[in-house]
Amino acid sequence: MTRVVEVPAHFDDRSFDQFAREYAASDSDRLLFDAHATQWASPYGLVGLLAAGQAHTETRGERALLALPTDRDVAHYWARAGFLRYAPEYFELHGKAPRVAAASESDVLLEVTPVRGADDVHGVVERIQERAAAILSRELGLEAQATMGFAMALSEACQNIVEHAGTGGWVAVQTYNWRRTLKRRVVVIAVADAGVGFRRSLEPTQAKRFGDRWSDASALEAALIQGVSRFRDPGRGQGLAGIRRYLARWSGKLSVRSGTARIAIVPSWDDDVPLAEGLPDFPGSQVLMIIPSQQP
Amino acid sequence: MRAMPRISLREALREAVADGYGDLVTRRTGQAVREVIEHTLANLSREQPAAIDFGTVGCLDLSCADEIVGRLLRDHGTARDFVLLNVSPSHRESIEFVLERHQLAVAMRDAEGTTDVVGSVSEPARRVFQFLAAGGASSTADIAAGLQLAPEAAQAALDELHRRRLVRAARAAATTAA
Numbered sequence: 421m422t423r424v425v426e427v428p429a430h431f432d433d434r435s436f437d438q439f440a441r442e443y444a445a446s447d448s449d450r451l452l453f454d455a456h457a458t459q460w461a462s463p464y465g466l467v468g469l470l471a472a473g474q475a476h477t478e479t480r481g482e483r484a485l486l487a488l489p490t491d492r493d494v495a496h497y498w499a500r501a502g503f504l505r506y507a508p509e510y511f512e513l514h515g516k517a518p519r520v521a522a523a524s525e526s527d528v529l530l531e532v533t534p535v536r537g538a539d540d541v542h543g544v545v546e547r548i549q550e551r552a553a554a555i556l557s558r559e560l561g562l563e564a565q566a567t568m569g570f571a572m573a574l575s576e577a578c579q580n581i582v583e584h585a586g587t588g589g590w591v592a593v594q595t596y597n598w599r600r601t602l603k604r605r606v607v608v609i610a611v612a613d614a615g616v617g618f619r620r621s622l623e624p625t626q627a628k629r630f631g632d633r634w635s636d637a638s639a640l641e642a643a644l645i646q647g648v649s650r651f652r653d654p655g656r657g658q659g660l661a662g663i664r665r666y667l668a669r670w671s672g673k674l675s676v677r678s679g680t681a682r683i684a685i686v687p688s689w690d691d692d693v694p695l696a697e698g699l700p701d702f703p704g705s706q707v708l709m710i711i712p713s714q715q716p
Numbered sequence: 717m718r719a720m721p722r723i724s725l726r727e728a729l730r731e732a733v734a735d736g737y738g739d740l741v742t743r744r745t746g747q748a749v750r751e752v753i754e755h756t757l758a759n760l761s762r763e764q765p766a767a768i769d770f771g772t773v774g775c776l777d778l779s780c781a782d783e784i785v786g787r788l789l790r791d792h793g794t795a796r797d798f799v800l801l802n803v804s805p806s807h808r809e810s811i812e813f814v815l816e817r818h819q820l821a822v823a824m825r826d827a828e829g830t831t832d833v834v835g836s837v838s839e840p841a842r843r844v845f846q847f848l849a850a851g852g853a854s855s856t857a858d859i860a861a862g863l864q865l866a867p868e869a870a871q872a873a874l875d876e877l878h879r880r881r882l883v884r885a886a887r888a889a890a891t892t893a894a
Contacts, residue, residue, distance in 0.1 A: 538742040545741050545775050568775055568806035575741040575777040583743065654818065655782040655790075662778040662813055 422485065423447075425472075427455035431465035433675060433708050434600075439465075441700035443472055451476055452485040456515065459494060463592035463610035464708050466503045466532055470590050473510030475614035475703040478587070488515030496520055501592060502531025529555060529607065530593035541578045544591060545571045552593070552607075559595060559605050561714035562670065569666045570607075570711070576659035577611045577707050584650065585615025585704060602689045602712055609709040617704055618643055618678040621650050636679035637697045644676060644683050663709065672711040677702070687712075720799065720888050721760045722767040725784070728752040729773070739775040746783025753788060757796070765797035765888040770807050771827070781810040789820045797885045800824040800834070801892060808834055823849075823885035831890045833882060840865065840873035845882055849890040854883060 425442040428435035443451075453469065455461075461469070469486075476484045486507060489495045498504055499520040507513060529552045533544055549571050556562045556570060574593070581589035591611045598606040615621075619639040626642055627634045642648045644664070649657030660676070664685055667674050675684040675692065682696045689712065729737055732748035740746065757766060768784070770776070776784075789798065803811070803824045815821060815835030823845070825831045831849040833842055843863055848854055852862050860870035877883050 538744040541742050542737055542739060542745070545739050545777075546737075549739075549774060565805045565809075568804075569809065571739070571741075571775040572777045572806070572810060575739075575775065576779065579742055579777075579779060655786050655814070658778045658782060658814065658817060662810075665813065 421449050422452050423449040424452045424454050427453055427458050427461075427465075427469065429457055429459050431455075431458055431460065431469070432462035433464045436464065436468055436677070436702075436706070437699050439468070439472075440702040443702060444700040448480070450480065450482065450484065452487065453511065454487045456487045456490045458489045459491060461494075461498065462596075463501070463532075463594045463608050464612070464706065466498065466501055467590040467592050467610045467612035468702075468706055470503070470506060470510065470532065471612040471614040471704055471706070472702075473507070474587070477510045478614065483510055483512050486511035486513055488513060488517060490515065492516075492518070500526070500531075501528050501594070502533065506532060506534060506590075527595045528593075529595060530591065532590055532592045534588055535578045535581045535591055535611070535613075536588035537582060538579075541575055541582060544578055545575050548574055548593060555595060556607060559713065560607055560711065562711070566670060569669075573663045573666045573709060574609055576663055577609065577709065579659060580705065580707070581611065581613045581615065584618075584621045585613040586621075587613060587615040587704075589613025589615065589704070598710070598712065601691060605713040607711045609707075611705075611707040613704040615704045618676075622648065625650050625652070635681065635697070637681035637683070637695060640676055640678055640681055640683040641695070644674075644685075667709060667711065670711050670714065672709060675708040676705065677708075678705040720764050720767045720892055722769050722801070723753055723756050724769045724771070725749065726769075726772045728756075738773070739777075740773055740780040740784065741775055741777040743779040743783060746780035746787075749780070750783045750788055753784070754792070757792065762796050765799045765823075765885050767799045767801050767888075767892060769801045770804065771802035773807070776807045776810045778810050778813060781807075781814045785811050785822065786814040786818050786820065789815070789822060790818060793820065793822075793881065797881045797888065798822050799885050799889045799892065801889075802827050803834070811835070821880050821882060823882055823889040825889045825892060831886070833886070837880065837882075838873065838876060840869055841876040841880075841882075844870065844873040845877060845886050848877075848883060848886040851890070 553567045647657040647661045821835030821837045833845045860867045
């Protein structure tokens with residue numbers, strides 16, 4: 421039997437839980453991800469969709485079905501953002517998949533890129549420095565030093581996949597106008613994987629300490645707030661803390677979703693909650709970083 | 717005086733990982749580069765501080781900073797003086813973050829020739845470090861007079877720098893050419 425998972429019309433971090441709810445209800449059925457009516461997808465939506473396809477493929481041993489957006493501009497954007505280059509690994513595509521050449525000057529600072537090992541992280545850091553420095557400076561008013569910090573944050577976020585996920589993942593970076601609350605230009609980093617998630621990664625070293633309170637939420641709190649790691653080396657567990665510090669300096673937002681919980685460092689311009697529990701279960705981890713343009 | 721032995725991170729990166737990399741990112745890369753540094757250190761006298769040269773290195777992430785500076789100081793910092801050269805502001809941010817977590821400190825010099833101590837040191841010790849780097853005498857009386865500190869405070873700050881092997885390193889950092 422094939423079950424339909426509707427991709428939201430406006431697919432981003434806010435609508436992700438709606439998507440995850442339909443995904444979680446799918447049991448062992450083959451899935452059809454229906455994006456025919458999708459009008460817009462953020463980098464978070466695109467890498468999340470790939471993670472869902474990856475989890476489905478790895479669990480069932482066959483690809484899911486994906487109905488592509490019927491809107492030509494939306495389908496073109498999905499191609500331009502690099503989603504369609506990797507989608508056939510996890511989805512049997514239905515609908516017209518446009519062929520688009522990568523634009524040298526674009527709001528897509530980093531197309532959807534696989535992260536499977538340390539070499540991929542080197543590649544991501546190199547590409548983002550080549551392409552993002554001028555845009556971050558011109559469009560967001562970030563100084564040169566911030567660009568290097570941006571590459572550092574991106575590297576640490578990608579390494580979470582390499583070190584902890586137990587499988588590959590995805591990263592994408594884009595600038596766009598944030599209409600929801602800020603009404604400013606932002607740069608968005610989205611990183612997602614379909615791996616073991618924070619709770620399972622930290623369970624062997626942390627679960628006993630938390631006892632009955634051990635959950636996806638407490639695992640996220642331990643990692644993000646207390647800086648714990650599954651490794652006993654005292655130098656470990658600094659990555660998320662470093663990302664936090666970098667984003668705090670630029671009034672940025674950090675949100676990490678794993679399993680049934682999401683934790684966020686919420687700047688004054690956003691209205692998200694610091695911790696959400698009891699969300700629909702979704703495999704792996706999904707990290708979102710948003711840096712707004714700096715006011716003159 | 718013999719020149720301070722200098723280890724180029726760009727060269728170490730090339731030897732450890734791949735020719736094309738210009739950034740010090742990922743834990744695996746940091747481990748490989750640290751092993752190259754340790755191999756080089758094993759053949760160097762401990763009489764001179766060892767200089768780690770960050771020139772031409774692009775991004776330094778926290779994982780690499782932890783392996784190359786944090787872990788190196790934890791494992792070798794009690795037996796040898798270290799100086800970091802050509803440290804950019806973004807390198808410094810990563811190094812500072814890591815060293816504060818480990819309660820460690822190291823002498824550094826940036827590409828413009830400014831010498832400083834980065835990491836976890838008390839404010840009086842930081843001032844004494846600057847005094848020594850500027851060529852000030854290392855007697856308690858001279859430090860106390862030069863910085864208008866009580867002799868006990870000057871002695872405590874000097875003791876802290878000695879404990880962290882930052883006295884010779886301050887002078888070495890200040891007198892080393894970029």
